[in-house]
Amino acid sequence: MSNITLANAETLGRQLGLRGWKLAVAESCTGGGIAHAVTDISGSSAWFDRGFVTYSNQSKIDMLGVKVQTLESFGAVSKQTALEMAAGTLMHSQADLALAVTGIAGPTGGSAHNPVGTVFVAWIVKNFTAECTHLRLSGNRQEIRQQAIDYCLEKALALSRHPQ
Template identity: 50%
Template sequence: MNTLSIADLVEQLATELKARHQHLATAESCTGGLIAGACTEVSGSSDWFERGFVTYSNAAKSELLGVPAALIEAHGAVSEAVARAMAAGAVANAHAHWSVAVTGIAGPTGGSAEKPVGTVWFGWATPQGVFTELQRFDGDRAAVRQATVAHALAGLLQRLA
């Protein structure tokens, strides 16, 4: 796991995006806006943070991000296909060059043998394309959500490098 604090990750992200004159959008399900909240903790974040979509329900994923309902039906909301579509939809529906999307099971309920609590799919839309990654985090709901925020931001920085 990344050793930088969330505040340090945001500071580095802000520096990178401002230097490029580019903007970020977030598409969040299991974190409920925590990534956008972390980004907007920084004064001046409007220079690089464009908007956040909190798409907790499947309907919101479809209505706000354009994720096809059939895709959710076929793969489930917590899936690589949906994370990819959320990330692409965030860029398509915002004035942003970059996005991060997260969809997962923070718990303590909602897990299954196939998708246990702590399962999170990430999507990053970049000027080079959309990238996805699966992570499984341990801990309670708060721990899973904080780990998701940190990993989402670290993944953005990695792709900006």
């Protein structure tokens, strides 16, 4: 884990603590990397509620309430799925801020429509509308996953600083 990742996680923890907020995450392509980064910070139990590693489609359905129809119509790596993952994370946690990430880290699994490096990050702050960003990352599997983790931590930090 990079020093930037740890610094962002530590700063995020301080900021969430100041707001009295809790964070929850749903991770697919990052495989628990965001949760790992934030739980490396001592005292993170005060601001990190839980993480869902929903790598399979069935786990997205079972744990987060992603609709079968969404997965069939749009696929696991889509804006629609990421938004449903974020909403499910918020619903199944005590969080004020929920993040969800789904993507293709490679080297296999890519397609013309969703090449390796395609990542969707969705977020929702309690009582606000969910939003999603479509990323096109590059590098090998480890690099893509790390870039996604860092983006999610930076996004969470920005959201925790934004006046609501």
